[in-house]
Amino acid sequence: MxxxxxxxxxxxxxxxxxxxxxxxxxxxxxxxxxxxxxxxxxxxxxxxxxxxxxxxxxxxxxxxxxxxxxxxxxxxxxxxxxxxxxxxxxxxxxxxxxxxxxxxxxxxxxxxxxxxxxxxxxxxxxxxxxLGHKRHLLSIQYRMHPSISMFPNREFYDNMISDGPNVKERTYERRFLQGSMYGSYSFINVSYGQEDFDNRHSTKNMVEVAVAADIVARLFKESKASKQKVRIGCISPYKAQVFALEQKFGKTYITDANSHFSVSVRSVDGFQGGEEDVIIISTVRCNVRGSVGFLSNRQRANVALTRARHCLWILGNGATLINSGSVWKKLVVDAKARGCFYDANDDKNLAQAVGGALVELNQLDTLLKPGSFLFSNTRWKVRFGNDFRKSMTRIKNIEIRKKVLSLLQNLLSGLHQNQKNKVLNMNGTSSQLLEVHKVNKFLNLIWSIDIVREHSTDIQVIKVWDILPLAKIPKIAEHFEAVFGNYTVDKMNHCKCRRLEGYASCIFFCHNFLPNLFINCHDLEVKLDVF
Known part of the structure; x- marks a missing residue:
């Protein structure tokens, strides 16, 4: 110097x-x-x-x-x-x-x-x-709804903390979204999550990011409609997950706590001493080993679980957390015992968010496998042909993939709008059974009603054959002449029978052919004595 x-x-x-x-x-x-x-x-x-x-x-x-x-x-x-x-x-x-x-x-x-x-x-x-200083424990908490404070009070403080009179008031229980899943306290099981690592080896789970983003979007919509002021906090112990959430939200929401609707995204350590109306915790970890890393740290768990005033919603893979043997195992077991354990796939909006995330992660096999959660609660059952699977893999545009899956959900819900007359100008069996739905101006979804036997029961299903450009449809129709030509007359008639409930098409068989008939459209079950 x-x-x-x-x-x-x-x-x-x-x-x-x-x-x-x-x-x-x-x-x-x-x-x-x-x-x-x-x-x-x-x-x-x-x-x-x-x-x-x-x-x-x-x-x-x-x-x-x-x-x-x-x-x-x-x-x-x-x-x-x-x-x-x-x-x-x-x-x-x-x-x-x-x-x-x-x-x-x-x-x-x-x-x-x-x-x-x-x-x-x-x-x-x-x-x-x-260093010898005496420990003083505050005996009353004035922040958390009693259903939120119950687990941390028992797990971390031996039930030595009492709930203040303000949080016991009936008015302190607030509902920001409809449904029992969105009560004061819930664990939302995200079973199809996927662990990824950023360049700093921090862990993230983009499926949980999608679920959190969908919940926040609905909170924003409800807050705007009801003019109810809401402060949201999204917490994760992993920096990569915090960054992924921030990127997902972008500049959509204001972070100023004084605004009508605010969203704060921080790590567990960054939220120490903070509180919000609604806290969404993303636990991130998803593996068969039950490995949760420093998520098992009890102090961090204590901080994360005690930030919410009115609602605490925990996102995580229940099986992974149970296998961890950590404090999170106790939390999942407690949530199940209290009836606060929910599956994200049981909520239609969350199921779509999970599906969209899996599409972006190129996990089409998960979505198109038999019994896929994306189609488990629809009116119709579905079977996918190999050509359809191959065509979906060849489509690289994420938005087109999502549009196809959305169209399939509508079809399986009974929204059948036949467009074959516009594209199948030919006679034959295929023109009677083959259906065409437009995906966009280039691609069309080819499907039909088919009959399959499951557990000694014959049922109608939707068979999805392929996604094709308009010019290739007549050629594929000729191919299906041979396929449908093997159908008996009775099977043909059963495939063509429909029944409407409102605007939705339900599983239906003609009484002329089947006098002993039991139909339950919601259970997707049709029992027959014979064809």
Missing amino acids: AEEPNKGQGLIDLVFSWSLADVLNKDLYKGKVYLIPKTFSSTKDYMKSFIYPLIEETHADLFSSIEMVARAPTREILTVEPTKGFPKILRYNIILERMEDTANNYEECMSLRYARMLNLEEALFERLVL
């Missing part, structure tokens, strides 16, 4: 007193800071060539600030001086820390050895207890 601080002048004051010319004067701090190159093409080049010309001086408590200092965009921590006020147990030598070069991308880092050395795993109040 070419200049020394005056008496009473802090070093930081001196640094900030430098002009730009001083900063660019390499002789002023020769050997301390490398000269910034005139051109650089990436952050990596910049970080390799430059060390910030700033030395920070602070009197802040070591344990309240050291982690922020260690994660700040600095190249080195030179020294930390203990003060006379610190007990001996808190005095440590600070090792040199540099930013980590991970695949040529500089990232802030703080080694585990460094964290253990400073006891950073322990909260400030835990350290005070270890």
Whole structure:
């Protein structure tokens, strides 16, 4: 340094007193800071060539600030001086820390050895207890609805905390969405989730992101319609999941808590001390091993589960959490015992959100397998031909894939709008049985009613054959002349029989052929004595 601080002048004051010319004067701090190159093409080049010309001086408590200092965009921590006020147990030598070069991308880092050395795993109040300070437990909570506080109170506080009179009031129970799934407390099982890892090896689950986004979108719609002020918090223990949620929401929602509708997305640690009307927790982990990593940390679980005022909705894979043997196993078991365990696929909107996410993840096999959740609650059962599966795989446009699945859901719900007369200008059996629905101006869905036997029962099903351009349909119709030519007259008539309930087409067989008939459209069951 070419200049020394005056008496009473802090070093930081001196640094900030430098002009730009001083900063660019390499002789002023020769050997301390490398000269910034005139051109650089990436952050990596910049970080390799430059060390910030700033030395920070602070009197802040070591344990309240050291982690922020260690994660700040600095190249080195030179020294930390203990003060006379610190007990001996808190005095440590600070090792040199540099930013980590991970695949040529500089990232802030703080080694585990460094964290253990400073006891950073322990909260400030835990350290005070270890130093002999008496523990004081607040005995009344005024934040959470009793159904929310029940589990954490029992699990973390041995039922020593009472619910305040305000949260026991009937008016404190608020319903923001219709359905028992969206009561004050629920675990929403997202069984078709998929773990992924970002470039920093943090875990994310895009299916849970889609579910959370759908719930928030409906909350926004209901809030706007009812003019009800709602504050939402989305919490996840993983930074990659927090980032994925932020990207999904974009700038759709305001983050200002004073607005009519606000959404705050943060990590569990970032939400410590915070609270919102509705909290949605995304637990992320989804694997057969029951591996949940630091999700099993009881302190983080305690923080996450105690942030909600009126509604707490937990998203997770129930099987994974049960297999983990952690506190989350107890939570899932408790939710089932209390009747608060729900399956995301039982909600039509959430099922569509899950389906859309799986399409984006290229998991078509999951969606098109027999008994797929996407079509489990429809009026009609479905069978997919191999040609249809191959055509869906060849379609790379995500939106077209989603449109096909949406069209299938309408068909299986009974919304049959026959368009074959517009495209099948030919005679024959295929023109009687083959159906055509337009997907877009280029592609058409080819399907028919078929008869299959399941467990000694013959039922009508929708058979989806293929997705084809208009020009190829006459050729495929000729092919099906041979297929349908093997049908008996009775089977042909059974395939053509329909019954309407309102605007929906239901499974139906003609009484002329089948005197002993039992029809249950909702159970999709048709029992026959004979064809």
